[in-house]
Amino acid sequence: MDNIMKRLFKALPTLIRSIFYQANWNIENMQGTGFSWLLKDLSKRFNIGLGNIGSNKRADYFNTNPYFVTFMLGMFLKEAESGQAVDEYKSTYASVFGALGDSFFWHSLRPLTFFLSLFIALYEPMFAMFFYLIFFNIFNIGFKFLGFYLGYNYGTNVIDLFRTVSFANWSDIADMASIFFMGGTFALAIKYISNSDPINSVAIFKTAIFFIVGFVTSKYINAPFTLIAGAIIVTAIMLLQNI
Amino acid sequence: MSLQQGILLFFLSGFASLDRVGINMMLSRPIVISSIIGITFDQILICILLGAIFEFIGMLEVPVGTVILKDDSFAGYSSSVLISLGAISHNNLSILLAIILVTLMIYPVTLTDIYCRKFNKLMITRAFNENKSNENSDSFLIRIGLLVSFIRGVIIYNLATLLIFLTLYNIDYFTKTEVSPIYYLVLLFILLMGCLFRFLNGELFIKLIFLVVGFAASWIIL
Numbered sequence: 001m002d003n004i005m006k007r008l009f010k011a012l013p014t015l016i017r018s019i020f021y022q023a024n025w026n027i028e029n030m031q032g033t034g035f036s037w038l039l040k041d042l043s044k045r046f047n048i049g050l051g052n053i054g055s056n057k058r059a060d061y062f063n064t065n066p067y068f069v070t071f072m073l074g075m076f077l078k079e080a081e082s083g084q085a086v087d088e089y090k091s092t093y094a095s096v097f098g099a100l101g102d103s104f105f106w107h108s109l110r111p112l113t114f115f116l117s118l119f120i121a122l123y124e125p126m127f128a129m130f131f132y133l134i135f136f137n138i139f140n141i142g143f144k145f146l147g148f149y150l151g152y153n154y155g156t157n158v159i160d161l162f163r164t165v166s167f168a169n170w171s172d173i174a175d176m177a178s179i180f181f182m183g184g185t186f187a188l189a190i191k192y193i194s195n196s197d198p199i200n201s202v203a204i205f206k207t208a209i210f211f212i213v214g215f216v217t218s219k220y221i222n223a224p225f226t227l228i229a230g231a232i233i234v235t236a237i238m239l240l241q242n243i
Numbered sequence: 244m245s246l247q248q249g250i251l252l253f254f255l256s257g258f259a260s261l262d263r264v265g266i267n268m269m270l271s272r273p274i275v276i277s278s279i280i281g282i283t284f285d286q287i288l289i290c291i292l293l294g295a296i297f298e299f300i301g302m303l304e305v306p307v308g309t310v311i312l313k314d315d316s317f318a319g320y321s322s323s324v325l326i327s328l329g330a331i332s333h334n335n336l337s338i339l340l341a342i343i344l345v346t347l348m349i350y351p352v353t354l355t356d357i358y359c360r361k362f363n364k365l366m367i368t369r370a371f372n373e374n375k376s377n378e379n380s381d382s383f384l385i386r387i388g389l390l391v392s393f394i395r396g397v398i399i400y401n402l403a404t405l406l407i408f409l410t411l412y413n414i415d416y417f418t419k420t421e422v423s424p425i426y427y428l429v430l431l432f433i434l435l436m437g438c439l440f441r442f443l444n445g446e447l448f449i450k451l452i453f454l455v456v457g458f459a460a461s462w463i464i465l
Contacts, residue, residue: 023265023388026363037381129278183457214437
């Protein structure tokens, strides 16, 4: 345990660097430059050989979820120290972590954080922004540091750990929580536009129609055009009410 | 607008673009940007509502592989700046017109993001051709990437916002009305909630149950 903690402490500057590693993202090698940058930094700190990665391979393709890159670094260090072929696992594990991370962080955690922040905004609007940043970044920073620790501790077996904690289901759980809070937001929106009347059937009908229209149209047109179409419809309604 | 507010907008536009590309600390989320602008200009509620509407555009996309997301950060930034600087009146339809213009402007702004990625590609290809492969050159490429993203945010976000500002200014508000637009913004918000409802995982029936339970809990408790 102490051994791992020492390594974690020693790798701290590399882990902080990992926040910025995506800055050269491009359609040629995706995050390849950043990953090469991190590996070289890590190998310098731990005096380990880079194997094939050490040669002129910056143009190599590398793409994973940015919140999972430190898992790869931990695994790399573990494999390099035990003399394994460090280049072999790169594409396989990057894809697995990419799929896991995209599903949880991008697809599910953002809506959940958003709806939780909206509820905070109802009571204290200023805290909503801080809550959003803190809540999301607990996972972000947590995965960065814990990822390196687990990647080093479990090596290539780290995928089994994800299976053990049923990580693939976290996304579904977060989505259900988002929908629960979406329902709550819906109720508050109706209360807002109902003015003082607690059960305003017209308001319920109007909002339900808008919700169903959004649900149906999203199958055929993307979000910006749904928003434009919605704004045009709302404008027309508003103008008609003024006539 | 005071000098301090101007400086804040300068850095906010730069960091929002930077965060989208290279940091991912969520400073670039529309609801966060709009809240910061709202606090700065004392327009917090309307800015949060605008940020929440544009937040859906980002939530309905997942950056898988080479997908470059539509620049919802710009939308949050631009709409909040426009309302904070008085380009959009609280009591007329210009807010809806502004939403349409900002949403349309997302596309050219996103295009500049694509060109930034192409610039990054050009830089690595050049470094590769010159056979430079050491930590310093990697570090240089990362720093250039961060700088380009920052500059893109400052120039493109503010230029596009200025264009929308001028368009709104010249239209001369034929749509003046005394109806509060917040009512209609809430309707737009619900419309986009319907889109997100389809996007989230799960069986439709189970999702409906969770939606109704959440609705009932909120209705009773709040």
